[in-house]
Amino acid sequence: MSAFPATAHRSSAAVRARPADRIFRLLSTAAAVSIMVILAGVALFLILRAVPAIAANWTSEADLKSGVTGGFPSFWSYVAPLAFGTVWASLIALILATPVAIGIALFISHYSPRRLATFLGYIIDLLAAVPSVVFGLWGILVMRPFLLPMQEWLNTYLGWIPMFSGSVTSTGSSILTGAVVLAVMVLPIITSISREVFLQTPKLHEEAALALGATRWEMVRLTVFPYARSGVVSAVLLGLGRALGETMAVAMIISPAIITSFRVLTEGENSQTIASNIALNFPIATGLQRDALIGTGLVLFVISLAVNMVARLVISRKPRQRRRPTGDDGGKATAAPDPADVLAASDARVSPVSVLHPESVSK
């Protein structure tokens, strides 16, 4: 991203600019501008449509008192549980997906034979291409009955944990089932970005660690992880972005209620997400109700924007805080020269995520 203007500009000044150059530059500039215009347009549309519903008196406006938005004293009391549900469902999905995704990525980048790695990479990318409606159907027909016994077990034996309390679901359409399916959906994003980042680890570092007597796992822990930390964090955040906006699968699987509830195993106490609430209620909503739903969309827009901005911030921040080896791995690591210094010595760092286009992964 940042490489283009600096070098290209200088060389075009040296060589006389040709028409083709100018046209191409114009086209690419136009493309870059259009994305800003589109984004601004969407934001403007959301704000313009949302304002009437946000400003309206929810206790007296006939449109808002009944139906889709009925029973809420104000816009904020309507959107708050939805925003919570959106973040809550996505968070559970990430907690489930991240360890698996990092495991897969690491296996592909550092453990598997090359041919298997290529094949696995294909499979993961294929997973990203499955439409979310298909995931939704899979969730309803396969995952719901499949996860039901596990949910009953969790409720019976771990029901004292607030998250697992409540009357357990009898059809399986709990937020946990939804989160499991969401986790599968964000898996390819986190995996493919993490894999690329892991592969960027300088061979020199890895070999240095191995030469110092580190085992394969220690090498990964001492060289790959510290190097990839910011990249993995941004991968996770991009996965979060996908999870936040996911509509269809969530709408199809979860039995929602517009409440703030941490319970994950119930039928009637699953916090609804913004995106699926819009999808479910927009068709029947009229007038101000539609504006209210668009208002919730604005809130989702802001949340996603915030997540993405945090992701960018994490990527751009000087990464690696040095972490000294902690006590439990003691002996070997301290006997060797501090690996963090080895890392710091060569600082030919490539910003891990700039080499790919994570957006292209998220469909």
Added chain:
Amino acid sequence: MKVLSFGRAAAVLTVGMLALTGCGGNASSSSTSTAAGSSPAGSTAAAATDYSSLSGTITAGGSSAQANAQAAWAAGFKAQASKVTINYDKSQGSGGGVTNFTAGSYDFAGSDAYLTADQAAKAQELCGPGGAINLPVYLDGVAVIFNLPGVDKLQLSAETIAKIFSQQIKTWDDAAIKADNPGVTLPSTAITTVTRSDGSGTTQNFTNYLHQVAPAVWTDPVSNKWPVAGSSAQQGGSGVVNTVKAGEGTIGYADHSAIGDLKAAAIKAGDAYVSFSADAVTKAVEAAVTPAANAKEGDLAQDIDYTKLTSANAYPIPLISYDILCTTFKDPAQAKLTAAYIGYIASEQGQKIAAKNAGSAPLPAELAAKIQESLKKVS
């Protein structure tokens, strides 16, 4: 006009947004906008039942309950008027249908509820002083479906249904259910109520029924969004049907035409328990409808008084879906075309086709005649 075009742009943007967030399958044909004026002047001489000289495009959308019937009607009409194209966009839902109609994008809207006073005022801006008329063209019933192994036939009174769906009865062997089903052995299985998670005309009708017939038990509001917490809420009629089918001890409600091979309860009316039949729905509509309070001339919006349904041959929870159109179109040829199509829908043949393909109930003869009468005034 500026507002209108903004609204349309907004609708397109919204659809685009939904598509971007991964909501596939939203094949919207609403972008075709008003297809008026495509009908040549020569078609004005068409007689009421000979459609062959008609041509043009009808753009409509709304209620998904009508979707199967609309598809059958469009095919049936096309067979007689080969130069006519009919686009009915069911992805819009009733609310979207009415919104697009009052924005001027549709020739008619399909809706499970007649226009509210607000919407009627908006429609008047579009249609002129005559406003829009609601024509009840599609009848069905709300079925109470259940899945309880070992129990094939179930009888329920309105009070019992209200108690079950407001979560006051928790198990199938409750005294109230037993009282409705003498001689049937009921297991102690826990009841799971399955409802709609999306806003729906079916929910509106069902809550309205419970509100009217069992007011002492059902204290929740009448709403197109399910008002009681603690149920298993599923997307769409098919979601409810699938979940009831897959579960055990489940009970839910859905348009009868969508329930497939699931068992539906017989519902108490007066002293008898009435099972669903198309004929019983027609009888129910005959007996229970009264013209809505704000109905203008030619408008056939109907209020259902469920408490009148006490005879053994009328199904207690009928469901009415409307087609809504202007009395005055901007283009007379388009008016003629649209009126001809809806006339076909309300005709005996049209109703038969819908009954066969969509499982709907035929209109009472008197109501069908009134629809044809109203359509004559559309110009």
